[in-house]
Amino acid sequence: MNNAVNDGGGAGVWSATGFxxxxxxxxxxxxxxxxxxGTPGGADGDIWSGCWxxxxxxxxxxxxEGLGELLGLAxxxxxxxAHLLVSHVLGKHIPQSPAVxxxxxxxxxxxxxxxxxxxxARRAVVLGYAETATGLGHSVADGVGLAPCLHSTxxxxxxxARAGGFEESHSHATSHLLLPEDPDLLAGDGPLVLVDDExxxxxxxxxxxxxxxxxxxxxxxxxxxxVDMRSAADLGRLEDFAREIDAxxxxxxxxxxxxxxxxxxxxxxxxxxxxxxxxxxxxAGSQSSAAAPSSGxxxxxxxxxxxxPEGLARPALRVELGWPxxxxxxxxxxxxxxxxxxxxxxxPAMAARIAEALPSDARRVLVLGFEELMYAPLxxxxxxxxxxxxxxxxxxxxxxxVLAVDDPGYAIRTRLVFPAHDxxxxxxxxxxxxxxxxxxFDAVVAVVDSAADTPExxxxxxxxxxxxxxxxxxxxxxxxxxxxxxxxxxxxxERPSMLPEPLRxxxxxxxxxxxxxxxxQDLSDTKLEAPTEEREEAIQSGGAHYAESLPVEYQPSDAxxxxxxxxxxxxxxxxxxxxxxxxxxxxxxxxxxPVLVSLARAGTPVGxxxxxxxxxxxxxxxxxxxxxxxxxxxxxxxxxxxxxxxHDPADIVFVDGWTGKGAITRELAQAVEEFEASDGITGxxxxxxxxxxxxxxxxxxxxxxxxxxxxxCLNSTVSGLISRTVxxxxxxxxxxxHGAKFYRELAAADVSVAFLDAVSDRFDAxxxxxxxxxxxxxxxxxSPTWEGWAAVERISEEYGIHDVNLVKPxxxxxxxxxxxxxxxxxxxxxxxxxxxxxxxxxAEQRGVPVEEVDELxxxxxxxxxxxxxxxxxxxxxxxxxx
Numbered sequence: 001m002n003n004a005v006n007d008g009g010g011a012g013v014w015s016a017t018g019f020x021x022x023x024x025x026x027x028x029x030x031x032x033x034x035x036x037x038g039t040p041g042g043a044d045g046d047i048w049s050g051c052w053x054x055x056x057x058x059x060x061x062x063x064x065e066g067l068g069e070l071l072g073l074a075x076x077x078x079x080x081x082a083h084l085l086v087s088h089v090l091g092k093h094i095p096q097s098p099a100v101x102x103x104x105x106x107x108x109x110x111x112x113x114x115x116x117x118x119x120x121a122r123r124a125v126v127l128g129y130a131e132t133a134t135g136l137g138h139s140v141a142d143g144v145g146l147a148p149c150l151h152s153t154x155x156x157x158x159x160x161a162r163a164g165g166f167e168e169s170h171s172h173a174t175s176h177l178l179l180p181e182d183p184d185l186l187a188g189d190g191p192l193v194l195v196d197d198e199x200x201x202x203x204x205x206x207x208x209x210x211x212x213x214x215x216x217x218x219x220x221x222x223x224x225x226x227v228d229m230r231s232a233a234d235l236g237r238l239e240d241f242a243r244e245i246d247a248x249x250x251x252x253x254x255x256x257x258x259x260x261x262x263x264x265x266x267x268x269x270x271x272x273x274x275x276x277x278x279x280x281x282x283x284a285g286s287q288s289s290a291a292a293p294s295s296g297x298x299x300x301x302x303x304x305x306x307x308x309p310e311g312l313a314r315p316a317l318r319v320e321l322g323w324p325x326x327x328x329x330x331x332x333x334x335x336x337x338x339x340x341x342x343x344x345x346x347x348p349a350m351a352a353r354i355a356e357a358l359p360s361d362a363r364r365v366l367v368l369g370f371e372e373l374m375y376a377p378l379x380x381x382x383x384x385x386x387x388x389x390x391x392x393x394x395x396x397x398x399x400x401x402v403l404a405v406d407d408p409g410y411a412i413r414t415r416l417v418f419p420a421h422d423x424x425x426x427x428x429x430x431x432x433x434x435x436x437x438x439x440x441f442d443a444v445v446a447v448v449d450s451a452a453d454t455p456e457x458x459x460x461x462x463x464x465x466x467x468x469x470x471x472x473x474x475x476x477x478x479x480x481x482x483x484x485x486x487x488x489x490x491x492x493x494e495r496p497s498m499l500p501e502p503l504r505x506x507x508x509x510x511x512x513x514x515x516x517x518x519x520x521q522d523l524s525d526t527k528l529e530a531p532t533e534e535r536e537e538a539i540q541s542g543g544a545h546y547a548e549s550l551p552v553e554y555q556p557s558d559a560x561x562x563x564x565x566x567x568x569x570x571x572x573x574x575x576x577x578x579x580x581x582x583x584x585x586x587x588x589x590x591x592x593x594p595v596l597v598s599l600a601r602a603g604t605p606v607g608x609x610x611x612x613x614x615x616x617x618x619x620x621x622x623x624x625x626x627x628x629x630x631x632x633x634x635x636x637x638x639x640x641x642x643x644x645x646x647h648d649p650a651d652i653v654f655v656d657g658w659t660g661k662g663a664i665t666r667e668l669a670q671a672v673e674e675f676e677a678s679d680g681i682t683g684x685x686x687x688x689x690x691x692x693x694x695x696x697x698x699x700x701x702x703x704x705x706x707x708x709x710x711x712x713c714l715n716s717t718v719s720g721l722i723s724r725t726v727x728x729x730x731x732x733x734x735x736x737x738h739g740a741k742f743y744r745e746l747a748a749a750d751v752s753v754a755f756l757d758a759v760s761d762r763f764d765a766x767x768x769x770x771x772x773x774x775x776x777x778x779x780x781x782x783s784p785t786w787e788g789w790a791a792v793e794r795i796s797e798e799y800g801i802h803d804v805n806l807v808k809p810x811x812x813x814x815x816x817x818x819x820x821x822x823x824x825x826x827x828x829x830x831x832x833x834x835x836x837x838x839x840x841x842x843a844e845q846r847g848v849p850v851e852e853v854d855e856l857x858x859x860x861x862x863x864x865x866x867x868x869x870x871x872x873x874x875x876x877x878x879x880x881x882x
Contacts, residue, residue, distance in 0.1 A: 050072045074410060090133075155451075157179055209221055327342055365384070365443045368433065443473040580702075584774040602812070635675070653685070658810060663805075706859040788858070
């Protein structure tokens with residue numbers, strides 16, 4: 001089955017005379033299509049960057065109205081095809097905003113995920129093509145979000161067996177290798193997503209599928225490309241092929257069209273290339289020009305093929321990235337969602353090191369990747385673009401030989417030539433960087449892998465010298481080349497070094513040492529706090545993750561502390577009953593001697609209370625640990641490794657305070673699945689036991705009522721004086737636990753033990769009620785209904801937020817919004833009473849409106865400011881409505 005997933009859109013013809021509207025239908029520009037701003041080598045005013053070729057060869061681009069804004073034309077030195085479609089948004093030949101390049105791939109990945117659905121997306125593998133689509137394939141995998149990715153390579157690696165290979169018939173370098181570290185990566189039966197920059201004849205994709213389908217048959221393939229450029233004769237091939245292999249084949253593209261080629265175009269193109277290169281060589285002696293103008297006369301300012309004049313070349317400034325150990329430099333051997341999470345955490349610090357090394361007056365900066373190494377420099381460029389005021393552009397070097405003509409109607413304006421510098425298997429040869437010379441870059445950041453950091457790179461005629469002739473500053477950033485471990489060198493359980501024993505009070509936390517062991521590292525001496533409004537701006541802009549810094553700890557007023565103590569006095573009995581119910585349910589259904597593992601920090605007081613109940617009621621001395629889980633980045637894998645080494649994973653019961661919309665519930669389930677796949681350690685049950693489950697997200701709970709749990713009123717002063725957890729690449733290494741701080745200086749305000757004692761004192765009083773409620777629950781269907789998630793989605797749309805992460809349901813989550821985030825408004829259930837006294841007080845102190853709502857499924861819901869900028873708060877940090 002062939003399912004071409006393209007939107008309907010306008011169509012026309014791009015030719016030497018400009019754009020002519022036409023009647024072609026059946027394809028659209030897709031997400032993010034449009035004219036990229038500031039595209040060197042792209043449209044110059046109303047001049048299409050393909051009209052030079054169109055005028056001389058009679059070539060026409062037929063298709064979507066936006067197609068000419070995505071593509072230009074150039075001439076290639078290739079005996080098989082004369083023309084080259086040059087993408088303005090791929091980041092290969094034309095420097096472009098890294099956010100635009102990444103955005104196109106990510107948007108296509110989102111469409112694939114919608115097409116497959118979450119379950120199938122989780123079983124999928126994404127395969128990109130070397131060299132041009134390695135970064136695109138990786139970006140698509142990020143959009144899919146749940147799938148590992150791999151890209152083909154032309155670089156064989158000793159000791160890594162081939163899992164496949166295929167030919168790219170029209171390319172100048174045809175052999176593709178598939179070298180996954182995990183030999184089973186391509187052996188599954190889930191969907192295979194194949195990503196290329198253009199889908200023209202379909203030969204490359206069909207060769208791949210045919211090769212893999214013989215060994216690893218599956219029933220679904222998805223082909224992804226920026227542009228579908230099949231001719232009319234090729235349109236039916238994909239459907240015929242799908243029937244031949246008895247599989248479904250979908251096609252997802254951003255735009256669609258085709259190229260009309262007149263008779264004899266190959267010969268005319270070859271003659272044109274020969275003429276222009278001959279004129280360039282004659283003009284430059286024996287040297288060819290990096291910027292051959294339309295007259296064919298070389299531009300001496302952009303001369304190629306020779307070393308920079310003496311005194312002009314400057315040594316490149318090496319920037320130490322601090323690339324995280326164990327993270328692959330790309331998808332050559334496979335790249336997992338776990339790798340992606342770790343890389344996301346490390347990118348801000350690495351980009352900051354580049355920003356610090358840039359000249360202070362650099363206003364236009366190019367991040368230049370290297371052949372197949374496209375994804376790492378692209379992500380560095382995206383992050384650098386957010387950190388600096390400079391105009392950042394991204395492109396990469398390439399093997400592909402293309403004629404350069406300095407004309408606004410031609411896509412490749414300039415060319416730098418330099419020798420290959422990674423000892424390629426097919427021998428030495430020329431490599432190229434296009435549209436870099438003469439582009440006015442104040443600095444170029446060359447990003448290569450360590451296999452390419454060779455004497456040839458630093459030679460007088462090497463890439464760095466070529467760049468130094470055209471920009472005042474050249475920086476070199478080297479990413480370690482990833483080489484898969486030999487199977488005999490280490491087993492999964494041997495991977496981490498000796499992990500430290502848990503931290504305990506009074507050295508870390510105000511809890512007694514037997515109450516909880518913290519599987520964390522102590523960051524108490526590190527400055528991590530940032531003003532709330534600055535954190536919110538960074539989090540919502542994508543410039544930082546919430547776990548990379550800490551909010552300034554809220555210091556409660558006397559009135560607020562009085563509210564806490566009053567609330568505790570009123571609710572201690574209800575909390576004690578919920579503690580008893582959830583503990584007895586765990587003992588009855590999960591394990592007779594469970595190991596309690598609370599999710600720091602909201603889960604930790606609950607874990608301590610459950611441990612106290614088991615001891616008080618049954619004489620059990622249950623182990624209790626606290627571990628870190630971070631939304632979007634998963635649970636601390638090193639903590640799981642320590643737990644698996646000291647306890648049976650089947651006895652582990654994860655504990656949290658309450659559920660809101662269930663985000664952490666989902667996060668834990670995914671994290672445990674990924675951990676089992678990466679470490680081969682099984683048996684952990686990801687279902688969380690919670691005190692309160694108003695969102696109906698779990699089966700094991702003390703109550704499903706949404707009421708005030710006093711431990712939600714405060715921060716560290718009711719949680720053992722421990723901060724929320726921190727995950728930042730420069731502080732947390734590969735074999736480190738996540739971090740947290742111990743606020744010893746707040747000891748005078750600490751009510752952590754007082755809270756525990758007040759609830760524990762009610763255990764005897766609630767014993768009979770607990771027994772009756774547990775008996776009833778054990779015979780009841782407690783399957784999660786996810787009512788909370790549905791309510792959050794509805795509220796997000798009703799209030800125009802369109803981001804469920806900014807909707808925090810329940811008394812506990814709403815309190816956190818007021819304490820740690822920039823709140824917009826509080827929704828309160830009409831008639832809610834004393835449970836919301838502290839919320840109303842906090843809202844009044846922060847100038848946040850409280851809006852009563854009929855039929856609200858929670859007692860209250862906190863809304864984080866949806867359009868946050870520094871202007872969204874007053875000088876005092878109070879939120880304002882818009």
